[in-house]
Amino acid sequence: MTSYQIWQNDKTLINDLQDVEAMIDQHIRIKNKHIEAQIKKVTNNHGKMLRPVFVLLTSQIGNQYNREKAIAFAAALETLHMATLVHDDVIDQADTRRQISTLHTVKDNRYAIYAGDYLFSICFNMLSKYTEELNLLNYNARSMEKVLIGELDQLESRFTPPKSVKSYLSRISGKTAQLFAVSCYTGATESGASLRDRQRAYNMGKYIGMAFQIIDDILDVEGDEKNVGKPVMADIRQGIYTLPLIYSYQQQPETVGALLDKATPFSDDTIAQLKSAIDKTGGVLAAQKLATRYTKKALIVLNKLPDGDYKTTLKHIITDMLARTL
Amino acid sequence: MTSYQIWQNDKTLINDLQDVEAMIDQHIRIKNKHIEAQIKKVTNNHGKMLRPVFVLLTSQIGNQYNREKAIAFAAALETLHMATLVHDDVIDQADTRRQISTLHTVKDNRYAIYAGDYLFSICFNMLSKYTEELNLLNYNARSMEKVLIGELDQLESRFTPPKSVKSYLSRISGKTAQLFAVSCYTGATESGASLRDRQRAYNMGKYIGMAFQIIDDILDVEGDEKNVGKPVMADIRQGIYTLPLIYSYQQQPETVGALLDKATPFSDDTIAQLKSAIDKTGGVLAAQKLATRYTKKALIVLNKLPDGDYKTTLKHIITDMLARTL
Structure with a gap:
């Protein structure tokens, strides 16, 4: 199993990860719907979501746990990770990632470079929106x-x-x-x-x-x-x-x-x-x-x-x- | 003339731009000196520095002008601009930029993609360090x-x-x-x-x-x-x-x-x-x-x-x- 359904025994975690997924999805808003769809194909193709899992769990270390923020930061870190993957795939010229064709093969290298950059910006957008x-x-x-x-x-x-x-x-x-x-x-x-x-x-x-x-x-x-x-x-x-x-x-x-x-x-x-x-x-x-x-x-x-x-x-x-x- | 020396009639501006250049230079610190030198070849190759000029001048609109901050934000915006140029040059497969060989021709596309990403991070590092x-x-x-x-x-x-x-x-x-x-x-x-x-x-x-x-x-x-x-x-x-x-x-x-x-x-x-x-x-x-x-x-x-x-x-x-x- 390659998706985050591996966490299915932990209902809270699965629920949180679904909200992380939804939050990333919400932040990808592009007027040109074709471009939006191409990028969402990447961002909806989650792996185990290990980094968000660590954000969510360590959000319970202190005593000011705030679910909305925890979800947002988990989403930001997952988006950052995805940005690096999009660029890594261009660099390695990988054809697929998690059984799905990589962006640079569906479109081209140029497209994937800008799309990765766009995801980096989304990460900093989320972080700066939710942190103090x-x-x-x-x-x-x-x-x-x-x-x-x-x-x-x-x-x-x-x-x-x-x-x-x-x-x-x-x-x-x-x-x-x-x-x-x-x-x-x-x-x-x-x-x-x-x-x-x-x-x-x-x-x-x-x-x-x-x-x-x-x-x-x-x-x-x-x-x-x-x-x-x-x-x-x-x-x-x-x-x-x-x-x-x-x-x-x-x-x-x-x-x-x-x-x-x-x-x-x-x-x-x-x-x-x-x-x-x-x-x-x-x-x-x-x-x-x-x-x-x-x-x-x-x-x-x-x-x-x-x-x-x-x-x-x-x-x-x-x-x-x-x-x-x- | 392609460098920021076009501003030579404005001593204050030239002085500020030199400090912007120095600040960018300071932020590029990489243990592997060969990599550092490659990236500095890009970041020391300034154009007219229009975007920093606009940051510096609009820093005088309000009444809380702070030179150090103005320099830092000008540096951040110039770094962001340079990050986009590095990726643009990969995308357009441009051989030179301002008479100097582009990074992807000296090294390769992969190198230039990561170097551009690195410059994006530097921009957000500077912004988050100096703003409140x-x-x-x-x-x-x-x-x-x-x-x-x-x-x-x-x-x-x-x-x-x-x-x-x-x-x-x-x-x-x-x-x-x-x-x-x-x-x-x-x-x-x-x-x-x-x-x-x-x-x-x-x-x-x-x-x-x-x-x-x-x-x-x-x-x-x-x-x-x-x-x-x-x-x-x-x-x-x-x-x-x-x-x-x-x-x-x-x-x-x-x-x-x-x-x-x-x-x-x-x-x-x-x-x-x-x-x-x-x-x-x-x-x-x-x-x-x-x-x-x-x-x-x-x-x-x-x-x-x-x-x-x-x-x-x-x-x-x-x-x-x-x-x-x-």
Whole structure:
């Protein structure tokens, strides 16, 4: 199951997410109805809506929970995420996203670039309409900067032999973990949480995001049955060297280095040899260990947050994410 | 002269613009210095800096002028403008901008898409750092939405025979006039101007922007000696039907319509015939009249604003823009 119906056991969450969906829909108002329909095809094609889920749950950390605001911020963060996906799909020239043709294939690249920009504006429209905290907006803008620096850094280092786990972690901390961190920070801040708890929420989100990206890297190597059609080692074929590969390179710099030195695009044979090297050197296992470490860190921070039902739900989600059932 | 040195007779303005440039520069901080240098090559390549000039001058409408803030908002609006240019250049596949190779040609499209997104974030970072008015941020975000709706609308209607002057005006009101309008509104708001004067500043900016785009359209048909190398009728070749062409089409729908029905890309011969049709039907003259009308409207609104030296400067600039000396 790829849509947010995976949350069906949690009626409140499903109800909230439906309102998040409706709020995004309301904000996309374009006189030219054909353009509106094209953009809505993108924005109605939700995934698991993990980022809004984190906004909604962390909105219960403080004691000023306000449902309308929580929905609005969840909608803003989901819209920001969708804006990045539209641009990512242009950049990767991906044909489909969640079984639906991507905007740049239905229309063209130019259209998708402007549509992504439009979604960025909608995000800041929502944030500035519903918050009273300018600081929160600044936090969101700076997070967006970090996401893009992470993406640019990844582009720069495509097909470059992996330097270190440290530089990998720094990149995914921007590219992926920032949006999770700022989602949790936004929920906590708007709920009136203490400064300390806001920072904790931020850290928890960041650890969740780190684990999420590492697991994504593992799925790239192992194959992801849930997303049928996604080819194995797709990232590596594109020159994005994932964590299991970096570990494997550290173990056998000569063998793996020689494979990575081959002409690109890599042949299927090179890809098979790289996969075999990762398997032999235990690259996936090492990555799995690090993902577990980040998950544990997230749970430790969660434990320090004020009590409430939201904690139980978050604990399940964080654990399920690691077990790859999410 | 293409840089902001055109303002050299106004020492205060030049001084302010240098600080705007420095402020933008300060905000671009990326650990990977290679990426930072690539982006700075774009952001240091200023044009006339018209939008910051309007922010700086309208910052003197109210009685709470604050130089640091005026500089910051001028920097934010210039950054927003540059973000749109980076994406426009990808979309138009333009090789150079102000005699310097565009980012997507030096690096690639993917790089330029993310770099543009990064500049959008910087704009919202600056706005949210320096303003105390959430409403102003919302205004900026919604303006950005309108700009993008205008761009999408223009993409959709490429190579479509022009419907009406009205639909043309609605499109350029988004695509071009919004950024001028919001620049003036931002200056006025931050200077503590009355609500009425803020609205006037907004309207003045909008009229300026409308005149600016119409003049740009005229330069596309007539050729622009200042920008050597820009081919005549470049917009029309790309299927963007400019105002002189729309007027010409209204005068001779059959002749012009038949030319526009030809296979695209248009041959040089078709372009020459279109240019000749525009000349015969007085399309440029009619467009010039409308630009004059908008300029007059801008000057009428300007006249209603509180007195101050800034008014004399603005009057000169608005008049010079129409006379195409700017």
